[in-house]
Amino acid sequence: GxxxxxxxxxxxxxxxxxxxxxxxxxxxxxxxxxxxxxxPGEGLQLLLKATKADDKGSNKGFEATYRKETTSFHLExxxxxxxxxxxxxxxxxxxxxxxxxxxxxxxxxxxLTVHP
Amino acid sequence: NAGxxxxxxxxxxxxxxxMTLQCAQDMNHNSMYWYRQDPGxxxxxxxxxxxxxxxxxxxxxxGYNVSRLNKREFSLRLESAAxxxxxxxxxxxxxxxxxxxPLHFGNGTxxxxx
Numbered sequence: 559g560x561x562x563x564x565x566x567x568x569x570x571x572x573x574x575x576x577x578x579x580x581x582x583x584x585x586x587x588x589x590x591x592x593x594x595x596x597x598p599g600e601g602l603q604l605l606l607k608a609t610k611a612d613d614k615g616s617n618k619g620f621e622a623t624y625r626k627e628t629t630s631f632h633l634e635x636x637x638x639x640x641x642x643x644x645x646x647x648x649x650x651x652x653x654x655x656x657x658x659x660x661x662x663x664x665x666x667x668x669x670l671t672v673h674p
Numbered sequence: 675n676a677g678x679x680x681x682x683x684x685x686x687x688x689x690x691x692x693m694t695l696q697c698a699q700d701m702n703h704n705s706m707y708w709y710r711q712d713p714g715x716x717x718x719x720x721x722x723x724x725x726x727x728x729x730x731x732x733x734x735x736x737g738y739n740v741s742r743l744n745k746r747e748f749s750l751r752l753e754s755a756a757x758x759x760x761x762x763x764x765x766x767x768x769x770x771x772x773x774x775x776p777l778h779f780g781n782g783t784x785x786x787x788x
Contacts (some may be wrong), residue, residue, distance in 0.1 A: 562716075590774050601764055601779030602717075609774050633713070647716060651773040659730070661707070662777060664716040 560585045561647050564665035571638055571672050579668045581622075581634040581648035591615075591624055591652040592633040592662070596645040605633075605646070638672045645669050675699050680765050680780035687755045687787045695750040695783050697765030705768045706748035707732075707777065708740060710761040716762065723748055755787045 565580040606615030611626035719732030
């Protein structure tokens, strides 16, 4: 079946540090890939997405590139802020067909804490 | 600008009690989902409804039932709660079954079963 693996957390950084959160996936076929973010006490919200190989998703200074050869979708940000403290989830969604139609498969989440 | 609304926000149940978690969306979305979130396990799909009048099991459906009451509302019922069902429950919706469209989430229901 499909699966998503994220780097173990929690990740603790100082403000303005560089962020990488690793994400790799296993899927039969060519999924769409997503990063969702969950701020304290809230539901998840879409951060960025990429729908085909070599696509780069970007939003709010975050970026991730869909790498088919390494089945990866690592999240990066050049200079994090305290307000970026949240839980980050990598997810995939498969094309129509079979039992995986339109549903998202999530990684386990990575807690990020940014200190001033 | 409500989006996806879940009630209640918090609930404590004793083992064997029943309850229904409510979810409503005002975005005219066709598809709705129930997930549970547990530490270190990400989100796991309990049930989903691809369109009004249809429901299907997800990864972890045992112990739960759902009702797609109309296009707006999708409820999750625990008939006989167990401590293993202690979790945070999220309802989500999306505009259609297009695998590229994002999910919109509610703020969750934190359920404790003692």
